[in-house]
Amino acid sequence: xxxxxxxxxxxxxxxxxxxxxxxxxxxxxxxxxxxxxxxxxxxxxxxxxxxxxxxxxxxxxxxxxxxxxxxxxxxxxxxxxxxxxxxxxxxxxxxxxxxxxxxxxxxxxxxxxxxxxxxxxxxxxxxxxxxxxxxxxxxxxxxxxxxxxxxxxxxxxxxxxxxxxxxxxxxxxxxxxxxxxxxxxxxxxxxxxxxxxxxxxxxxxxxxxxxxxxxxxxxxxxxx
Numbered sequence: 170x171x172x173x174x175x176x177x178x179x180x181x182x183x184x185x186x187x188x189x190x191x192x193x194x195x196x197x198x199x200x201x202x203x204x205x206x207x208x209x210x211x212x213x214x215x216x217x218x219x220x221x222x223x224x225x226x227x228x229x230x231x232x233x234x235x236x237x238x239x240x241x242x243x244x245x246x247x248x249x250x251x252x253x254x255x256x257x258x259x260x261x262x263x264x265x266x267x268x269x270x271x272x273x274x275x276x277x278x279x280x281x282x283x284x285x286x287x288x289x290x291x292x293x294x295x296x297x298x299x300x301x302x303x304x305x306x307x308x309x310x311x312x313x314x315x316x317x318x319x320x321x322x323x324x325x326x327x328x329x330x331x332x333x334x335x336x337x338x339x340x341x342x343x344x345x346x347x348x349x350x351x352x353x354x355x356x357x358x359x360x361x362x363x364x365x366x367x368x369x370x371x372x373x374x375x376x377x378x379x380x381x382x383x384x385x386x387x388x389x390x391x392x393x
Contacts, residue, residue, distance in 0.1 A: 170325065171317045175366045178318070182362030189302075189355040196279065196301055196348055208347040209282050212340045213290050225338040226292050232335035233305045237263070237312045240328070244320075245385075255319030257378055258368060259312055262361045266311045269360065270353075274299040282346050291343035303345045306336040306353025307360075314361035318369075 173181070195201040241263075244256035279301040283289040309332035316325040336350040368374035 170319065170321055173318065173362075173365070175369055175371075177366075178362045178369070179366035182359045182366055185355045185359035185362065189352050189359060192348055192352045192355070193277075193301075196352070197277065201348055205346040205348050206282075206286060209286065209340060210288070212337070212347065213282075213343050214288060216341075217290060222292055225341045228334050229293060229305070229338040229342050229344070232331060232338065233308050236331065236335075237308060240312060240316075251319060253382070254374075254378060255315055257381060258319070258364060258374070259315040259361075261368070262311045262315055262364045263308060265364065266307045266357055266360050269356070270302065270304050270307045273302060274304075277301065279346075279349070281344060283343050289343045293342050293344060296344065300345055301349050301352065302356055303336065303339050303349040303353035305339050306332075306350040307357040309335045309357070310354040311357035311361040314358045315365065318361075318365055 192201070196205075237259075241256045241259050244252045244259070248256065278299045281296065281300045283291045283295060313325070313329045313332040316328040319325075320328075332354070336354055339345040339350050340347055
C-alpha cells in the first residue's frame, strides 16, 4: 500500500497530467514519430517470440474489462471497509477514464501503426479508431494506481504487473505505438490520483459510499 496525503496525490496527478500533455504535443507535432516507429518495430518485430504470441493475444484481449471489472466486484463483495472504498473509487476513476479516453479519440485521430508500417505484425482484429491514447493502458493503470493506494502489496504489486503486461501486449500484437501506451498509463494514473486526491475522506465521496453501501446491504437483506 502506498500512503499518500490528498495534497500529495493531487500533486502527482497533476505531474502525470503534464507529462501526458507533453507526450501528446510531441505525438501531434510528429516529432516523436521516428522514435515511435523504431520502438514499435523493436517490440513488434525484433522481440517477437512465436511461442508467446498466444499469451500476449490473451493478455491483450482479456486483460482490460474482463479482468478489472471482476477486481472491482470482488474487492467490494469480499473486502472490508477499506477495500470497499477502494472498489468504489476505482469504479469512479474508470467511468471518468472511459469518458476522457473516448473524448480524446474523438477529437484527435492518430492512425494505427499497421496503417503506417507495412511490416507490422498484427495478431488481432484491426480497430478503426484512433491509436492515441491506448484505452487499455488508461484503464489498467488507472486501476493499478487505485490498487496501490488501497490494497496490500501482495495484491497491488501483481495488479501493477498485470497493467504493465497488458500495455506491453498492445504494442506486441501490433495495435499501438509505445507512446500510445505510455501516454495512456500516465493519463490513467493521473485521473486515479486526482480522484483519490479530491475524494478520499471528503464529504461527497463519504456520502456516496454510504448510499452505495445502503443499497448493497439492502439488496442483500431483501434477497436473503
